Amino acid sequence: MKKAFSSIFLFVVAAFLYAPIVLVIVYSFSGNSNFTFTDGINFDAYLSIFTSDKTPKLLEALRNTMLIAVISSVISTILGTVSAIGIYYLNKRSRRVVESINQLPMINSEMVMAVSLMIFFVTFTFPEGYLRLIIAHVSFCTPYVVLSVMPKLEQMDPNIYEAALDLGAGPVRAMTTVVVPILTPGIISGFVMAFTISMDDFIITEINKGATTGIETLSTYIYHDARVQGLEPFWFAVFSIIFVVVLAILLFVNLHKVRKEQEEVKV
Amino acid sequence: MKKLTLSRKVFSYPYILFMLLFVVTPLVLILVNAFIVDGKIDFSNFVDYFGNPANMNVLTLSIEVGVITTLLCLLIGYPTAYLLSKMNAGKLLVLIFIMPMWVNFLLRTLATKTIFEALGVQLGIGTVIAGMVYNYLPMMILPLHTTISGIDKSYIEAAGDLGASPLRVFTRVVVPMSMTGIISGITMVFIPTISTFAISQLLSNSSIYLFGDSIQLKFDQGMYGVGSVMSIVMLVLVLLSNFIINKVSGRDNQNRSTLL
Numbered sequence: 033m034k035k036a037f038s039s040i041f042l043f044v045v046a047a048f049l050y051a052p053i054v055l056v057i058v059y060s061f062s063g064n065s066n067f068t069f070t071d072g073i074n075f076d077a078y079l080s081i082f083t084s085d086k087t088p089k090l091l092e093a094l095r096n097t098m099l100i101a102v103i104s105s106v107i108s109t110i111l112g113t114v115s116a117i118g119i120y121y122l123n124k125r126s127r128r129v130v131e132s133i134n135q136l137p138m139i140n141s142e143m144v145m146a147v148s149l150m151i152f153f154v155t156f157t158f159p160e161g162y163l164r165l166i167i168a169h170v171s172f173c174t175p176y177v178v179l180s181v182m183p184k185l186e187q188m189d190p191n192i193y194e195a196a197l198d199l200g201a202g203p204v205r206a207m208t209t210v211v212v213p214i215l216t217p218g219i220i221s222g223f224v225m226a227f228t229i230s231m232d233d234f235i236i237t238e239i240n241k242g243a244t245t246g247i248e249t250l251s252t253y254i255y256h257d258a259r260v261q262g263l264e265p266f267w268f269a270v271f272s273i274i275f276v277v278v279l280a281i282l283l284f285v286n287l288h289k290v291r292k293e294q295e296e297v298k299v
Numbered sequence: 300m301k302k303l304t305l306s307r308k309v310f311s312y313p314y315i316l317f318m319l320l321f322v323v324t325p326l327v328l329i330l331v332n333a334f335i336v337d338g339k340i341d342f343s344n345f346v347d348y349f350g351n352p353a354n355m356n357v358l359t360l361s362i363e364v365g366v367i368t369t370l371l372c373l374l375i376g377y378p379t380a381y382l383l384s385k386m387n388a389g390k391l392l393v394l395i396f397i398m399p400m401w402v403n404f405l406l407r408t409l410a411t412k413t414i415f416e417a418l419g420v421q422l423g424i425g426t427v428i429a430g431m432v433y434n435y436l437p438m439m440i441l442p443l444h445t446t447i448s449g450i451d452k453s454y455i456e457a458a459g460d461l462g463a464s465p466l467r468v469f470t471r472v473v474v475p476m477s478m479t480g481i482i483s484g485i486t487m488v489f490i491p492t493i494s495t496f497a498i499s500q501l502l503s504n505s506s507i508y509l510f511g512d513s514i515q516l517k518f519d520q521g522m523y524g525v526g527s528v529m530s531i532v533m534l535v536l537v538l539l540s541n542f543i544i545n546k547v548s549g550r551d552n553q554n555r556s557t558l559l
Contacts, residue, residue: 038382042392045379049399049436052410067417111314118311130311133318136326139541141494143511144530147518148325151527155328171321174314232403235496239515254405255497263413271406278402286394 053275060268077265084266086257093253097231100162100249104169105226111170112177112226113219117211119178120185134179137172145172146239153240160242168240169230176229177222184218326534333527344524354513354525358532361510364424365493368431369439372488373481375432376439380480381473383440384448393444400437407434408498415502422504430502431492438491439484446480447473479548486540494533 055067062069063076081087119130137145149171153164192214196206212219234251241247248256258267333344348354379396383389399407408430415426450473458468474481494511508516510533517526 038385041378042382045375045436046395048433049396052407052414052433053399053402055414056410065413067414111317115311115314118308118314121307122311130315130318133322135541136322139537141490141511141533141537143494143496143514144329144533144537145325147514147526147530148329149321150518151328151332151523152321152325167321171317174317178314228401232401234403234405235511238496239518251403251405254403254409258409259497259501262416263409267409271410274406275402279398282394282398282401290391 056268057272057275060265060272063265065263065265065268077269080266081269086266089248089253090250090270093248093250096247097249097251100165100169100237101227101230104166104173104230105223107166107170108173108177108226108230109219109223112174112222113181113212113215115174116178116181116185116215117207120182134175136175138175138179142235146236149236150239161245161247164240164242165237165247168236169233172233172236173226173230176225177219180222180225181215181218184215188214329527329530329534332523333531336524344528348525348528357508357513358510360507361493364428364431364499364509365489367428368435368492369485369489371428371432372436372439373484376436376443376484377481380440380443380447383444384450389444389448393440396440397437404434405497408501412501422502422506424503424507426502427499427507427509430498431495434498435488435492438487442483442487443477443480446477450476479544482544482547486544490537490540493536 059065059067059069060077061073061075063071063074119127119134122130146168149164149168152158153160158164158167188211193206193211196210197203201209232251233249234255237249238252238255241249241252254267263271334340334342336343380393383393383396386392411430411433412422412426415422415429420426454472454476455468458472459465463471493509494514495509496511496515499507499509500512510529514526514529514533517523517529
C-alpha cells in the first residue's frame with residue numbers, strides 16, 4: 033500500500049514534467065496548433081518544414097548555435113585544462129582566490145553576467161558579433177572545465193610526473209604523454225558540459241548578440257519568432273524533432289554510463 | 300626542483316588574466332555605473348531606483364513569486380528525492396526527473412504556454428508560477444537526491460532501533476542530514492526564478508515583468524545606472540545565498556552537491 037502510494041506520487045511528478053513535451057509531440061501530428069485532431073492524423077506540420085520560409089532562418093540559427101558552441105567549447109577545454117594544472121600548483125592562498133573567482137560565473141545570476149559583459153563590450157567598443165559572443169561563452173564555460181579536470185588532478189599520483197622527468201622526458205613531453213592522458217576523462221566530461229551549456233544558452237546570447245548584426249542562435253530565433261505569433265504547427269514539428277533527438281542522446285549516454293558503472297561494481 | 304614547480308604554476312596565468320578581464324572587470328563596471336554619475340560618486344541612481352514605488356513593486360512581486368516557487372519545488376521535490384533514494388533503481392530513475400532540464404527552457408516554456416492557451420487558462424500570475432515550478436523542479440530534485448542518497452543508512456536504522464517513530468526518524472535524522480541539499484536546492488531555484496528572463500513575459504502575455512526582465516528592460520532603454528543598481532541587488536542576493544551554502548556545507552562537510 034505504502035509502496036503503491038509512493039509509486040503513484042513519483043508517477044504524477046514525472047507526468048507533470050513530461051506532459052508539455054508529450055502533448056506537443058502528440059499534437060504535432062494534428063496539423064494545427066489548437067490541440068485538436070479536427071483534421072485527423074496528418075504530417076502537414078512536418079511537411080511544412082520543407083516549404084516554410086522559416087526553414088532557411090532556422091538552419092542559419094542552427095549553424096550559428098553549432099559554430100559558437102564548437103569554437104567556445106574547444107577554447108574553454110584547452111584554456112580550462114591548462115589552467116587547472118596551473119591552479120593545482122599555485123600556493124594555497126592564491127589557489128583559493130582563483131578558485132573563488134572561477135566559481136563566480138557559475139553561481140552568478142545569468143542576467144547579471146549578461147548585462148555586465150554588455151557594459152564591458154560597449155565601454156571598450158568591442159566589435160559586435162561573433163567575437164563578443166565567443167568571449168562571453170568561453171567565460172561561462174571554462175569554469176565547468178576547470179571543475180571537472182581538478183578532481184582528476186587530485187587523484188593523480190604526483191610522483192608520476194617526476195618519474196617521467198627522471199626517465200628523461202622533458203617537461204612538455206611529460207605533460208602531453210603522461211599527465212594529459214590521465215586527465216582525459218575529466219577533460220572529455222568538461223568539454224561535453226561546455227558544449228551543452230553553450231548550445232543551451234539564451235540570456236547571455238540574447239543580450240550580447242548586438243541589435244545590428246542579425247546573428248540568431250536557435251534559442252534567440254525561437255524566442256523572437258514564437259513570442260509574437262505563438263506556436264505554429266511548424267514549431268510543433270520542429271520541437272518534436274528536437275525533443276526526441278535530445279532525449280534519445282541523453283538516454284543513450286546515461287544508460288551507457290549506468291551500465292558501465294554497474295559493470296565496474298561487479299568487477 | 301623549485302624552478303619546475305614555478306614553471307607549472309605559470310599555466311594558470313593566461314586564465315587568471317582572462318578572468319580578470321572578462322569576469323572581474325565587467326562586474327567592476329557595474330559598480331562604476333551604479334555609483335558614478337558624471338565623474339563623481341553619487342547615489343542618485345540608488346535614489347532613483349529605491350525611490351520609485353513601481354520598481355519596489357516589481358522587486359516584492361519577484362521575491363513573492365520566488366518564495367512561492369521555491370516552496371512548491373521543495374514540497375514536490377523533497378518527497379520525490381526521498382522516495383527515489385529508497386528505491387534500488389533510484390539512481391537510474393532520478394534521470395527521468397532531471398532529463399527535461401536538458402531540453403531548452405524556451406521550448407518547454409512555449410509548450411506550456413500553448414497548452415495553457417488551449418485549455419483556456421487565463422495567463423497571469425498563476426501560470427507564471429506553474430511555469431517556474433515546471434522549469435526549476437529538476438534543479439531542486441538533483442541536489443536533494445545527491446545528499447539524501449549519501450546519508451549513511453545505519454543512522455536511520457539506529458534511530459529506529461532506539462525507538463524513534465518513522466516520522467521522528469524523518470524529521471530528526473533525515474531532514475537535518477540533508478540540509479546541504481535543501482539549501483543548495485533552494486538557491487538553485489530561487490536565484491534563477493527571480494532573475495530569469497522571458498519566462499514570466501511569455502507565460503503572462505507580457506503583463507508581468509519580474510526582476511530579471513526589468514533589469515534587461517532598463518538596459519534596453521539605456522538606463523545603465525539604474526540597471527546597474529538592480530544588478531547589484533541581484534549580486535548581493537547571490538553572494539548572500541552562496542555564503543549560507545558554504546556555512547552549512549562547511550558545518551557538515553559530508554557531501555557537497557556535485558553540481559556546485
